[in-house]
Amino acid sequence: MKRQLLCWGLIFIAVFITCGCNETNPDGITKVVPAKIHVTVGGSPLAQADLQLVGEGDLSGVAVSGQTDSQGLASLTSVKGDWVKAGAPLGNYRVVVQKQQQIEGLKSMEEVTDMKEEERKAYHAKIEAARKNMRLPFAEAYTSVKTTPLTLEITESKEEILLNLEPVAK
Numbered sequence: 001m002k003r004q005l006l007c008w009g010l011i012f013i014a015v016f017i018t019c020g021c022n023e024t025n026p027d028g029i030t031k032v033v034p035a036k037i038h039v040t041v042g043g044s045p046l047a048q049a050d051l052q053l054v055g056e057g058d059l060s061g062v063a064v065s066g067q068t069d070s071q072g073l074a075s076l077t078s079v080k081g082d083w084v085k086a087g088a089p090l091g092n093y094r095v096v097v098q099k100q101q102q103i104e105g106l107k108s109m110e111e112v113t114d115m116k117e118e119e120r121k122a123y124h125a126k127i128e129a130a131r132k133n134m135r136l137p138f139a140e141a142y143t144s145v146k147t148t149p150l151t152l153e154i155t156e157s158k159e160e161i162l163l164n165l166e167p168v169a170k
Helices: 002-020 109-113 117-132
Strands: 036-041 050-055 063-067 073-075 077-080 083-086 091-098 151-154 161-165
Touching: 091 161, 151 161
Parallel strands: 036 161
Antiparallel strands: 036 073, 050 063, 050 091, 063 073, 063 077, 077 083, 091 151
16 A cells, blocks of 8 residues: 555656746746748748847847748747747847758769768869858858848737748849
8 A cells, every 4th residue: 555655645746847848938038939931032941941040138148040941931839948939929039041952963072081082182173162152042141140131029819920031143
């Protein structure tokens, strides 16, 4: 009987601890709502771009981010320490957009090591030239919290937020 009582007691404590974890928001965060952002450049979806929302005041310690899919749609997630929650806290944010550019023709380290010296030099020159010629499809100002002109407000509205970035003139 004592053993059964002890077992049930331990189960109750485990359930209580598990259910109580991560349920409360950090100080200053009143409510977190589901949030989706649709990002376009000149009206076309911006795929595989990283979004970071930077808040002020109580929101300054919360990392709010997402990555766009092939249709330019990103679902946001918020993180502060061990606290992780889908969505974003209500409030105003500056938006930073970054996108990794892919270089075509990259080879593995093994493939490069197997090249003859002349081939290797030509390969490295080609890759370096490709890196120098890489251009973002949008203005570089969007890539820094200090220069981004993008701002938005997360409200309780369930609608997607549309961000249309100006394309870079070619």
